[in-house]
Amino acid sequence: MTTTSTRLGELVDRFGGQLIGSPDITVIGIAPLSDADHHSITFLSNSKLRHQASSTRAAALILTESDYAQVSQDYAGACIIAPNPYVYFARAAQYFASLVAIPPALGIHPTAWVSPHAVVAATASIGPHVSIDAEAVVGEDVVIKAGTVIGRGVSIGDNTLLHGNVSVYDHCIIGAQCIIHSGAVIGADGFGFANERGQWIKIPQTGRVVIGDRVEIGANTSIDRGALADTVIENGVILDNQIQIGHNCHIGENTAMAGCVGVAGSAKIGKNCTFGGAAMVLGHLTIVDNVHISSASMVSRSILEPGQYTGFYPLAKNADWEKSAAIVRNLSGLREKIRQLEKTIKTLTEKSS
Incomplete structure (x- = not known):
């Protein structure tokens, strides 16, 4: 992999912070406190790790002002003081990644199939064996990697990245600057059936999935289309791997869900919520803004007050559990x-x- 050095002064010019040390010190990347060397910059976001920061061999350290007062007694390298070192690390990491990224090849790969009735921006990159159906619209600087299937009437906003083998069903909408990882399925039929004397009668799922801007969807995550109305994922939502979002759900802006979360149909979840891994939400519930659900918790009732909620209980027969x-x-x-x-x-x- 190609490496590109960066001056500390350039990082501060880009991302702010107070530099203590020479702006001409160069680093080639970010490393953990324990692994950093004189070519690396590292960060301290947890004050409990001050002892590691004090002994790190990194060329520079990102930390808060209060941590600097403690760590600087033993650490002799340069420092960048920032109010939120973890956010600073994230932005710096993006920058370092951009320095070595290989730009995608513009245009449509010879093995891809694009309907003559689809619209694909000239700046888009369409990889091998991609399929794009009629009436689909692919925006500027979109990257669609190998084997992905884009259904009829799908819309994909500018600067969105779809990794390999993503499936986007007909008429779904994906906003700008999104990232969708391999194996994700957007717009499969919701689990809608009526029972007639023991026989399941399928209910057609005629809604869409509507995804906002800056949404990231993890590998093998499934988001079902609505039965009548749309399933909606608002701006800034982040979904980890292997998550199931049922039909007609509405996920509020900047909500985050860790791996294996399951949300049953027609649940309405507010803004800025978080869900730990394997948390479950029953259908037709309402969860207000700023609710935080612990891992493996079962949400079986609506939550109408912000806060942290936890619910663990051993498995038992339902009647015994209710008692x-x-x-x-x-x-x-x-x-x-x-x-x-x-x-x-x-x-x-x-x-x-």
């Missing part, structure tokens, strides 16, 4: 009764003695 849940709900009251009984017993014991 146990009722007991758990009453534990607070039972505890108070026990405390009163203890006081009464203590009083009676003292009187008798």
